[in-house]
Amino acid sequence: MPKTCPTPELVIFDCDGVLVDSEPASNQAMADNLARHGLVLTVEQSMAHFVGGTMAGVMAKARSLGADLPEDWIAEIYAETYARLEQGVPLTPGIPDLLARLDAHRIPVCVASNGSEEKMRITLGQNGLWDRFHPQAMFSAHSLGVAKPEPGLFLAAASHFGVQARDCLVIEDSSSGVIAAVRAGMRCLGFAPHGSGNRLAALGAEVFSDMAEVPALLSI
Incomplete structure:
Protein backbone atom coordinates (compact mmCIF):
# COMPACT_ATOMS: atom_id res chain seq x y z
CA MET A 1 0.00 0.00 0.00
CA GLU A 23 -13.61 -3.80 22.65
CA PRO A 24 -12.65 -4.07 26.37
CA ALA A 25 -16.31 -4.21 27.46
CA SER A 26 -17.31 -6.60 24.66
CA ASN A 27 -14.42 -8.93 25.38
CA GLN A 28 -15.04 -8.88 29.13
CA ALA A 29 -18.57 -10.10 28.35
CA MET A 30 -17.06 -12.70 26.01
CA ALA A 31 -14.53 -13.93 28.57
CA ASP A 32 -17.18 -14.13 31.30
CA ASN A 33 -19.50 -16.09 29.02
CA LEU A 34 -16.89 -18.53 27.73
CA ALA A 35 -15.68 -19.25 31.26
CA ARG A 36 -19.17 -20.60 32.01
CA HIS A 37 -18.83 -22.83 28.95
CA GLY A 38 -15.47 -24.30 29.91
CA LEU A 39 -13.00 -21.97 28.19
CA VAL A 40 -11.08 -19.64 30.50
CA LEU A 41 -9.48 -16.67 28.73
CA THR A 42 -8.27 -13.27 29.85
CA VAL A 43 -9.80 -10.22 28.20
CA GLU A 44 -6.52 -9.74 26.34
CA GLN A 45 -6.60 -13.32 25.06
CA SER A 46 -10.21 -12.89 23.98
CA MET A 47 -9.28 -9.77 22.02
CA ALA A 48 -6.33 -11.52 20.39
CA HIS A 49 -8.51 -14.44 19.29
CA PHE A 50 -11.75 -12.75 18.33
CA VAL A 51 -11.52 -9.01 17.50
CA GLY A 52 -12.73 -8.30 13.99
CA GLY A 53 -14.41 -11.64 13.43
CA THR A 54 -18.02 -12.54 12.74
CA MET A 55 -19.88 -14.11 15.64
CA ALA A 56 -20.25 -17.35 13.69
CA GLY A 57 -16.48 -17.35 13.27
CA VAL A 58 -16.00 -16.58 16.96
CA MET A 59 -18.25 -19.51 17.85
CA ALA A 60 -16.26 -21.90 15.68
CA LYS A 61 -12.95 -20.62 17.06
CA ALA A 62 -14.13 -20.86 20.67
CA ARG A 63 -15.28 -24.42 20.12
CA SER A 64 -11.91 -25.29 18.59
CA LEU A 65 -10.28 -23.94 21.76
CA GLY A 66 -12.43 -26.19 23.94
CA ALA A 67 -15.61 -24.25 24.69
CA ASP A 68 -18.77 -26.35 24.99
CA LEU A 69 -21.25 -23.98 23.35
CA PRO A 70 -24.97 -24.58 22.87
CA GLU A 71 -26.55 -24.18 19.46
CA ASP A 72 -28.25 -20.94 20.53
CA TRP A 73 -24.99 -19.46 21.83
CA ILE A 74 -24.89 -16.56 19.36
CA ALA A 75 -28.18 -15.18 20.66
CA GLU A 76 -26.90 -15.66 24.21
CA ILE A 77 -23.62 -13.81 23.69
CA TYR A 78 -25.31 -10.97 21.81
CA ALA A 79 -27.71 -10.41 24.71
CA GLU A 80 -24.89 -10.42 27.27
CA THR A 81 -22.64 -8.20 25.16
CA TYR A 82 -25.34 -5.63 24.49
CA ALA A 83 -26.20 -5.52 28.19
CA ARG A 84 -22.54 -4.82 29.01
CA LEU A 85 -22.26 -2.13 26.33
CA GLU A 86 -25.40 -0.41 27.59
CA GLN A 87 -23.55 0.23 30.85
CA GLY A 88 -21.44 2.73 28.92
Missing part, protein backbone atom coordinates in the same frame (compact mmCIF):
# COMPACT_ATOMS: atom_id res chain seq x y z
CA PRO A 2 1.31 3.50 -0.73
CA LYS A 3 2.59 5.58 2.15
CA THR A 4 1.13 8.79 0.75
CA CYS A 5 -1.84 9.47 -1.49
CA PRO A 6 -4.14 12.38 -2.32
CA THR A 7 -6.65 13.48 0.25
CA PRO A 8 -9.46 10.89 0.17
CA GLU A 9 -12.93 11.52 -1.19
CA LEU A 10 -14.48 9.22 1.44
CA VAL A 11 -13.29 8.08 4.88
CA ILE A 12 -14.71 4.76 6.07
CA PHE A 13 -14.48 4.12 9.81
CA ASP A 14 -14.75 0.77 11.52
CA CYS A 15 -16.95 1.08 14.61
CA ASP A 16 -15.73 -1.03 17.54
CA GLY A 17 -12.22 -0.10 18.56
CA VAL A 18 -12.07 2.83 16.13
CA LEU A 19 -15.03 5.16 16.67
CA VAL A 20 -15.84 3.79 20.12
CA ASP A 21 -13.59 2.13 22.69
CA SER A 22 -15.94 -0.82 23.05
CA VAL A 89 -18.64 2.89 26.36
CA PRO A 90 -16.63 6.01 25.51
CA LEU A 91 -15.74 7.48 22.17
CA THR A 92 -12.17 6.81 21.16
CA PRO A 93 -10.08 9.83 22.20
CA GLY A 94 -9.68 12.30 19.35
CA ILE A 95 -12.69 11.14 17.32
CA PRO A 96 -14.80 14.30 17.80
CA ASP A 97 -11.92 16.52 16.68
CA LEU A 98 -11.13 14.26 13.72
CA LEU A 99 -14.75 14.22 12.54
CA ALA A 100 -14.90 18.01 12.84
CA ARG A 101 -11.70 18.31 10.80
CA LEU A 102 -13.10 16.06 8.07
CA ASP A 103 -16.34 18.06 8.06
CA ALA A 104 -14.38 21.30 7.68
CA HIS A 105 -12.71 19.86 4.58
CA ARG A 106 -16.06 18.56 3.26
CA ILE A 107 -14.84 14.96 3.22
CA PRO A 108 -17.75 12.50 3.57
CA VAL A 109 -17.50 9.86 6.28
CA CYS A 110 -19.32 6.61 6.99
CA VAL A 111 -19.08 3.58 9.24
CA ALA A 112 -18.72 -0.03 8.06
CA SER A 113 -18.84 -2.75 10.69
CA ASN A 114 -19.14 -6.50 11.04
CA GLY A 115 -21.40 -5.68 14.00
CA SER A 116 -25.15 -5.25 13.85
CA GLU A 117 -27.02 -1.97 13.58
CA GLU A 118 -28.51 -2.76 16.99
CA LYS A 119 -25.03 -2.86 18.50
CA MET A 120 -24.07 0.41 16.80
CA ARG A 121 -27.29 1.99 18.06
CA ILE A 122 -26.16 1.18 21.60
CA THR A 123 -22.54 2.32 21.26
CA LEU A 124 -22.92 5.27 18.88
CA GLY A 125 -26.23 6.33 20.42
CA GLN A 126 -24.57 6.92 23.78
CA ASN A 127 -22.07 9.24 22.16
CA GLY A 128 -24.18 11.35 19.82
CA LEU A 129 -23.07 9.65 16.60
CA TRP A 130 -26.05 7.39 15.82
CA ASP A 131 -28.02 10.18 14.16
CA ARG A 132 -24.97 11.24 12.21
CA PHE A 133 -24.40 7.85 10.56
CA HIS A 134 -27.80 6.17 10.50
CA PRO A 135 -29.11 5.22 8.03
CA GLN A 136 -27.43 6.91 5.06
CA ALA A 137 -23.82 6.37 6.17
CA MET A 138 -23.99 3.08 8.07
CA PHE A 139 -23.03 -0.26 6.56
CA SER A 140 -23.49 -3.39 8.67
CA ALA A 141 -22.45 -6.89 7.70
CA HIS A 142 -25.66 -8.11 9.34
CA SER A 143 -27.73 -6.01 6.96
CA LEU A 144 -25.70 -6.48 3.77
CA GLY A 145 -24.89 -10.16 4.23
CA VAL A 146 -21.16 -9.75 3.56
CA ALA A 147 -18.52 -9.45 6.25
CA LYS A 148 -14.86 -8.53 6.53
CA PRO A 149 -12.33 -9.86 5.51
CA GLU A 150 -14.34 -9.92 2.29
CA PRO A 151 -14.21 -6.49 0.60
CA GLY A 152 -17.93 -6.20 -0.16
CA LEU A 153 -18.81 -4.07 2.87
CA PHE A 154 -16.29 -1.39 1.90
CA LEU A 155 -17.15 -1.60 -1.79
CA ALA A 156 -20.84 -1.13 -0.96
CA ALA A 157 -19.97 2.03 0.98
CA ALA A 158 -17.89 3.39 -1.89
CA SER A 159 -20.65 2.64 -4.39
CA HIS A 160 -23.26 4.34 -2.21
CA PHE A 161 -21.20 7.54 -2.15
CA GLY A 162 -20.21 7.27 -5.82
CA VAL A 163 -16.49 7.16 -4.98
CA GLN A 164 -13.86 4.95 -6.61
CA ALA A 165 -12.16 2.48 -4.28
CA ARG A 166 -8.77 4.06 -4.91
CA ASP A 167 -10.12 7.37 -3.57
CA CYS A 168 -11.36 5.89 -0.28
CA LEU A 169 -9.50 5.67 3.00
CA VAL A 170 -10.36 3.04 5.63
CA ILE A 171 -9.53 3.33 9.33
CA GLU A 172 -9.40 -0.10 10.97
CA ASP A 173 -8.03 -1.83 14.06
CA SER A 174 -8.40 -5.51 13.14
CA SER A 175 -6.67 -7.91 10.80
CA SER A 176 -9.92 -8.80 9.06
CA GLY A 177 -10.66 -5.12 8.44
CA VAL A 178 -7.22 -4.42 7.00
CA ILE A 179 -7.47 -7.46 4.74
CA ALA A 180 -10.88 -6.29 3.52
CA ALA A 181 -9.56 -2.81 2.76
CA VAL A 182 -6.57 -4.15 0.85
CA ARG A 183 -8.79 -6.54 -1.11
CA ALA A 184 -11.07 -3.60 -1.95
CA GLY A 185 -8.10 -1.63 -3.28
CA MET A 186 -8.39 1.04 -0.59
CA ARG A 187 -5.72 2.79 1.43
CA CYS A 188 -5.93 1.65 5.06
CA LEU A 189 -4.76 3.25 8.30
CA GLY A 190 -4.32 0.70 11.08
CA PHE A 191 -5.17 2.05 14.53
CA ALA A 192 -2.94 0.42 17.17
CA PRO A 193 -3.12 2.51 20.36
CA HIS A 194 -1.85 -0.21 22.69
CA GLY A 195 0.82 -1.98 20.69
CA SER A 196 3.33 -1.80 17.88
CA GLY A 197 0.81 -2.64 15.17
CA ASN A 198 3.22 -5.00 13.45
CA ARG A 199 0.40 -7.42 12.62
CA LEU A 200 -1.63 -4.70 10.90
CA ALA A 201 1.42 -3.32 9.09
CA ALA A 202 2.31 -6.78 7.78
CA LEU A 203 -1.15 -6.96 6.21
CA GLY A 204 -0.75 -3.64 4.40
CA ALA A 205 -1.93 -0.95 6.82
CA GLU A 206 -0.17 2.28 7.66
CA VAL A 207 -0.05 2.08 11.43
CA PHE A 208 -0.79 4.98 13.78
CA SER A 209 -1.54 5.17 17.50
CA ASP A 210 -3.43 8.44 18.06
CA MET A 211 -6.39 9.91 16.16
CA ALA A 212 -4.61 13.27 16.27
CA GLU A 213 -2.15 11.85 13.74
CA VAL A 214 -4.77 11.27 11.07
CA PRO A 215 -5.15 14.79 9.60
CA ALA A 216 -1.46 14.90 8.68
CA LEU A 217 -1.71 11.44 7.15
CA LEU A 218 -4.56 12.74 4.98
CA SER A 219 -2.84 16.02 4.14
CA ILE A 220 -5.63 18.09 5.68
